[in-house]
Amino acid sequence: MGTLRVIQWTTGKVGKLSLRGILDDPRLELAGVYAYSDDKAGTDAGPLCGRPDTGVLATRDIDELLALGADTVLYTPFMADLDHAVRLLESGLDVISTNLFLNVGGIQGETKARLEQACERGNSSLYISGINPGWINTMTAAMTAVCRDVQMVSIAESADVSVYESAETWQALGMSLPEATPQVIEIAKMWLSTFHDAVQRMAVTLGYELDDMEFFIEHATASEKVDLGWFCMEKDTIAAIRAGWNGKANGKTVVQSKVAWYLTKQLNADWDFLDDHYHVVIKGEPEVDTRIRFIPPDTWGNHEWDTMTAMPAVSAVLDVAAAPAGILGLKDVGLVVAPAGIWQHD
Structure with missing residues (x-):
């Protein structure tokens, strides 16, 4: 499997850390960034997560993001938007979510039915890595x-x-x-x-x-x-x-x-x-x-602890891409690991 193109969906406490994770993984390419707030729209993804400019600008235009031909969305908003998630899945994008969709009823009932139908229409997968515990x-x-x-x-x-x-x-x-x-x-x-x-x-x-x-x-x-x-x-x-x-x-x-x-x-x-x-x-x-x-290293600030929420989602991108379509459970994705060999230091 070649490099996968990833969209980061929001850049809050968890999202900025998963954004760093995407940039740190040479198996992944940052394709786009969804900005929740107007003041972040048009801003380069790098400064949004404390990194140098990437050339990728955040946007609130969903059509623009869907047109990028990306493979996966890392979905990390504080509150889930079911319509957004359905649209992403229907377009063929795999969605890896730290959000549990609890504010729209959780993955059950009508919410689960809509997400399953969206996966079927888009031949896509939804995997919830979770926040805490995840x-x-x-x-x-x-x-x-x-x-x-x-x-x-x-x-x-x-x-x-x-x-x-x-x-x-x-x-x-x-x-x-x-x-x-x-x-x-x-x-x-x-x-x-x-x-x-x-x-x-x-x-x-x-x-x-x-x-x-x-x-x-x-x-x-x-x-x-x-x-x-x-x-x-x-x-x-x-x-x-x-x-x-x-x-x-x-x-x-x-x-x-x-x-x-x-x-x-x-x-x-x-x-x-x-x-x-x-x-x-x-x-x-x-x-x-x-x-x-x-x-944690001495360099961590308080919210760096959200790394343990962000990185399991980033590390799962290739595994989710290889999994069957539909809503995936813990066993469906397999053993998610960090690309340690790629990160190996001299």
Whole structure:
């Protein structure tokens, strides 16, 4: 397979990092960039992601992008636009999305039907690599291959989220409030629907038929005032959560995805947080216990952590191109890897 021509769709927190990924991969050629905002239209793609000029200018003209004869779209908007996605797929473009389409109902029901029809008309593929959790789902499902029996699969994420400067996100999850009201819990449930999706996707991959999805959440308050500069929590207001989803079959939890997120460790609760970002446990024969820790270079800013969302999508471009048409699951794309040999340093 020769060089594939790729369109980057939006250049936000994740999009600018996947744009860098395209430019760094000699197997890929940047064909075009879709600009969400008018002020980015006409701007060279390079400066939009902190790189030198590329000669490719961002545009809001979808017809112009469809006329480029590209192969793939890396779709990274904060909110999905179903009409846009359908149009891209119908034109014959493969779409690799970090967005889960949750704001238009998720990949189910009418939304799924429209996307499947678009893939059929365009002989194209839609692959959702996910945002967070994304990559870890594929890795965990693959690790079950060593087992002769699997009773339960669990992914636990632990993170100091004070590096993620988004006051809106943490307020929505109840941070800085004196207590978690039923309304706050419902909003948190909606925000954590990405983990609901992760449980469902792993269940499908592993052949489980879930009959229940159970949400759980608990909160801890700060033992002292914490001012992060961009966000402030008074003493005795919420500063950490533990939450997640249990996917159940025949009344037993078979797939679990949970998080422990904290803005400070100074809490009115005896909570322990792992230094590892992921703790994966597969209960079976044998039991698998795996811990994963990401160690960023000193040069990374806070939002560079979105690299772990962007790069699995970029790395999947060739695999998705080789896969059959339609909406692809975790097993359909195969083992997505980085082109390490191409990057090999002297």
